[in-house]
Amino acid sequence: MKSPSRFIPLRIERQEDGLWIEWAAGHRALYPSRSLRLACPCAVCVEEMTGRPLLDPGAIPDSIQPMQIRLVGNYGLRVTWNDGHDTGIFTFQALAGLCPCDQCRLAQS
Numbered sequence: 118m119k120s121p122s123r124f125i126p127l128r129i130e131r132q133e134d135g136l137w138i139e140w141a142a143g144h145r146a147l148y149p150s151r152s153l154r155l156a157c158p159c160a161v162c163v164e165e166m167t168g169r170p171l172l173d174p175g176a177i178p179d180s181i182q183p184m185q186i187r188l189v190g191n192y193g194l195r196v197t198w199n200d201g202h203d204t205g206i207f208t209f210q211a212l213a214g215l216c217p218c219d220q221c222r223l224a225q226s
């Protein structure tokens with residue numbers, strides 16, 4: 118995503134299998150629950166100083182689901198997961214970087 122509007126979400130919708138996000142830049146995709154949970158940037162999941170992952174992917178079940186989403190200011194999203202985890206704030210910038218739409222997937226491969 119290269120336009121200045123790339124970090125502005127037009128629509129964020131909680132679904133059982135993930136978050137559906139539509140960006141002002143035209144990208145739209147379902148962010149799968151488990152990969153989003155594994156990308157949690159909070160201090161419990163990622164060591165703050167080193168960026169070393171502390172989260173054991175094996176500890177996150179396939180049944181993981183976002184239970185609640187709340188906007189944080191105008192820059193991010195806090196997700197409450199059904200494993201009780203709710204300390205992670207996903208910034209729109211980070212979410213845009215994780216965009217799993219076909220266009221982004223092709224660009225990465």
Ligand SMILES: [Zn+2]
Pocket residue numbers: 157158159160161162163202204205
């Ligand atoms: Zn976390």
Ligand SMILES: [Zn+2]
Pocket residue numbers: 144145146216217218219220221222
């Ligand atoms: Zn995309």
